Amino acid sequence: MKKVLSFLMILFLSVCSALWVGGGSICAEAATKNYIIVIDPGHGGTGDRNLGAQYNGFSEKELTMRVASAMKTELEKYENVTVYLTRTTDTIVSLEDRAKFAKSINADFVFSIHFNASSEHNFYGSEVWTSAFGNYYQKGQTFGLIESDELAALGLYQKGVKTKIGSSGNDYYGIIRQCVTRGIPCDIIEHCYLDHAYDVQYLKDADFINRLGVADATAVAKYFKLKSSVNGNNFTNYTYKSVKKPANKVWHDSTDPDTCQIKVLAFDSGSRNALVEMTTKDSQSPIIYFSYSYDGGVTFSTLQMWDRTKNTQSFNINIPAGVTSSRIVCRAYNNYELFKQSNEVAIETR
Numbered sequence: 306m307k308k309v310l311s312f313l314m315i316l317f318l319s320v321c322s323a324l325w326v327g328g329g330s331i332c333a334e335a336a337t338k339n340y341i342i343v344i345d346p347g348h349g350g351t352g353d354r355n356l357g358a359q360y361n362g363f364s365e366k367e368l369t370m371r372v373a374s375a376m377k378t379e380l381e382k383y384e385n386v387t388v389y390l391t392r393t394t395d396t397i398v399s400l401e402d403r404a405k406f407a408k409s410i411n412a413d414f415v416f417s418i419h420f421n422a423s424s425e426h427n428f429y430g431s432e433v434w435t436s437a438f439g440n441y442y443q444k445g446q447t448f449g450l451i452e453s454d455e456l457a458a459l460g461l462y463q464k465g466v467k468t469k470i471g472s473s474g475n476d477y478y479g480i481i482r483q484c485v486t487r488g489i490p491c492d493i494i495e496h497c498y499l500d501h502a503y504d505v506q507y508l509k510d511a512d513f514i515n516r517l518g519v520a521d522a523t524a525v526a527k528y529f530k531l532k533s534s535v536n537g538n539n540f541t542n543y544t545y546k547s548v549k550k551p552a553n554k555v556w557h558d559s560t561d562p563d564t565c566q567i568k569v570l571a572f573d574s575g576s577r578n579a580l581v582e583m584t585t586k587d588s589q590s591p592i593i594y595f596s597y598s599y600d601g602g603v604t605f606s607t608l609q610m611w612d613r614t615k616n617t618q619s620f621n622i623n624i625p626a627g628v629t630s631s632r633i634v635c636r637a638y639n640n641y642e643l644f645k646q647s648n649e650v651a652i653e654t655r
């Protein structure tokens with residue numbers, strides 16, 4: 306009883322002294338949570354698996370470190386946040402050790418920084434991977450949508466915020482799985498592709514890497530509603546669409562788009578443009594790219610951006626001089642990179 310009383314007395318005194326010293330603001334600040342943020346620069350060290358993607362003179366393990374450092378510098382401008390990196394040198398750190406470190410400091414969120422590449426070098430844009438499960442999905446998807454908006458503002462095409470489940474039925478990506486196992490939400494940010502000209506044009510600007518880090522930090526600041534007297538941002542009242550906690554695991558889309566149909570509306574022999582109308586739909590995920598062929602599907606164009614708010618769009622296909630008959634066929638890709646090929650339409654293009 307005596308102990309309880311003296312505890313209450315100390316509590317009373319400390320609350321009062323806080324009020325006397327600085328008024329209400331000290332009490333309010335004492336109640337504000339300090340967030341522990343872990344930034345994970347992907348890859349690191351030597352040996353093929355540790356380098357990450359290597360294209361066009363860019364090394365993923367180096368870019369992830371540069372973005373992570375820029376992100377840390379920017380995020381540390383905010384109040385009520387402590388920021389850690391999982392590695393600060395070019396060394397191998399296992400995914401398990403990265404998650405263990407985050408757990409050891411009681412992290413609120415792990416952001417794993419990456420750059421992308423695809424086997425056929427045809428994709429471009431940003432994508433965010435998150436856990437498929439419960440609270441982790443809810444938090445990861447909510448953050449991912451904010452992050453995606455920040456990256457879009459830099460000009461990068463957005464492939465979306467996605468889940469992927471492995472054969473074990475758990476999250477496919479190791480860093481997400483290792484963090485979630487330890488009770489920590491984790492998103493992987495694949496900023497852009499090192500093997501596609503559309504994204505490389507941005508990366509060639511040395512300051513762009515820095516801007517990626519600032520964009521990442523700004524997304525974190527918005528998500529945790531932070532404010533900074535250093536950069537003047539105040540996201541205390543920032544509102545975002547909170548994602549519902551799913552009752553079941555959120556499966557990835559493993560099927561092609563439902564439909565892809567084309568019509569050739571006209572061929573202009575002057576400009577040699579064929580005006581094509583395409584209708585496509587995928588009930589599970591958005592259509593994000595399309596491509597076209599005028600040789601019956603032997604060769605296809607580079608991937609074009611598809612306006613994902615529409616099911617039907619029309620576009621011109623330029624037929625080179627000398628091609629006298631064309632067999633037009635198109636493909637629609639969903640944001641899991643699965644495509645549906647359209648019907649074929651033969652036209653005279655002499």
Ligand SMILES: [Zn+2]
Nearest residue numbers: 347357419420
């Ligand atoms: Zn990577």
